[in-house]
Amino acid sequence: GNSVTQMEGPVTLSEEAFLTINCTYTATGYPSLFWYVQYPGEGLQLLLKATKADDKGSNKGFEATYRKETTSFHLEKGSVQVSDSAVYFCALDYNQGGKLIFGQGTELSVKP
Amino acid sequence: DTAVSQTPKYLVTQMGNDKSIKCEQNLGHDTMYWYKQDSKKFLKIMFSYNNKELIINETVPNRFSPKSPDKAHLNLHINSLELGDSAVYFCASSGTGQAVPDTQYFGPGTRLTVL
Numbered sequence: 001g002n003s004v005t006q007m008e009g010p011v012t013l014s015e016e017a018f019l020t021i022n023c024t025y026t027a028t029g030y031p032s033l034f035w036y037v038q039y040p041g042e043g044l045q046l047l048l049k050a051t052k053a054d055d056k057g058s059n060k061g062f063e064a065t066y067r068k069e070t071t072s073f074h075l076e077k078g079s080v081q082v083s084d085s086a087v088y089f090c091a092l093d094y095n096q097g098g099k100l101i102f103g104q105g106t107e108l109s110v111k112p
Numbered sequence: 113d114t115a116v117s118q119t120p121k122y123l124v125t126q127m128g129n130d131k132s133i134k135c136e137q138n139l140g141h142d143t144m145y146w147y148k149q150d151s152k153k154f155l156k157i158m159f160s161y162n163n164k165e166l167i168i169n170e171t172v173p174n175r176f177s178p179k180s181p182d183k184a185h186l187n188l189h190i191n192s193l194e195l196g197d198s199a200v201y202f203c204a205s206s207g208t209g210q211a212v213p214d215t216q217y218f219g220p221g222t223r224l225t226v227l
Contacts (some may be wrong), residue, residue, distance in 0.1 A: 003218060036218075043116070043202055043218035044155075087153055098143055098160055098206055099168055105153040 002027045002094050006103035010101040012081055013110050014076035021075040023064075031094040033057075033066050034091075038087045038105070047075075047088070078084045080110045115139050116219040118141030119161050124225045125193060127226075131210045132189045133222045143158040143207040145184035145216065146178060161186055162207070190224075 007022040025031065032051045036044040048057030053068035062077045073090060090103040118138045125131055137144060145160040147167075160168035164180045175191045190197060192195045206214035 038153075041220075043220045045218070046215050049215070085166040089155065098145065098214065098216065099157055101134075101157075105155070107153075 002031070002101050004090050004091065004092055004103035006088075006090050006106050009105070009107035011106060011108045013108070015040055015082055015112050016079045017110075019075070019080045019084075019108070020107070021072045021088055021090075022038055022056050023075065023103060025073065025092050026089075027071075027092055027094045029094060030068075031092040032089040033064070034100070035062070035064055035073070035075050036089040036102075038089065040086070044087070044089065070106040080108070082110045082112055084086060084108060085110045116203055116205055116217050116221040118201075118222050120222060121220065122223050122225075124227065126227055127195050128192055129197060130189070130191045130192060131193060131224070132187055133201055133203075133224070135186045135188070135219060136205070137184055137203075137205040137219075139205055139217060141207045141217075142183055143205060143214070144180065144183075145204040145206075146186065146188050147202040147204065149221070151199070155202070159186075160189075172198075187206040193224075193226045195226050198224055200224070203218075 003026045023093040030076045033050045037047045048059045050057040050066035064075045087105045087106045091100045143162045146158040149155045159178045161180045176191045180186045203219040206215040206216040
């Protein structure tokens with residue numbers, strides 16, 4: 001079936017460090033891919049998305065490239081801030097019908 | 113301006129009780145969803161409605177019954193609450209037909225604790 005796997009957290013980084021959160025997926029066809037972020041005590045917010053192979057989504061310094069050959073959508077940021085501390089979710093929508101399938105979430109903690 | 117709002121934010125109740133969670137969106141969206149987030153932060157879709165019609169119904173016990181009085185509202189009623197229902201429930205909405213795929217906008221969540 002369709003699924004999303006993320007690297008386990010928590011991930012703890014110092015401010016200005018480079019961030020990578022790995023995400024791989026299994027899906028039939030050509031899903032759309034998303035990264036959502038959940039700040040403490042809040043709902044999820046869309047961070048970025050990509051709808052076809054080789055698309056790069058970007059927002060707030062975060063980037064992810066849709067790699068069909070490796071079925072991956074890794075999240076990266078060159079220099080993290082304390083305010084980036086949150087839980088990050090990778091997700092796919094495989095039939096454009098709105099049924100998002102989420103990974104298990106990766107908690108990021110950035111220390112000053 | 114709250115886009116997707118849920119009430120209550122916290123709900124503590126006893127096993128066996130019946131409770132409802134309400135959701136409203138003011139984005140003019142056609143589709144609304146309920147998700148359940150467990151204690152390990154895992155998120156799973158439960159239901160979605162499009163223009164008051166049920167379109168996604170995952171394997172959810174029939175103690176859970178969504179109701180959509182209009183396309184701006186999607187309420188979740190839970191009968192005979194069990195300990196395992198304790199979770200955070202998120203409402204979301206999407207769909208003006210202007211983007212594919214449509215971005216889902218999430219509410220702040222309702223933390224349900226069953227004692």
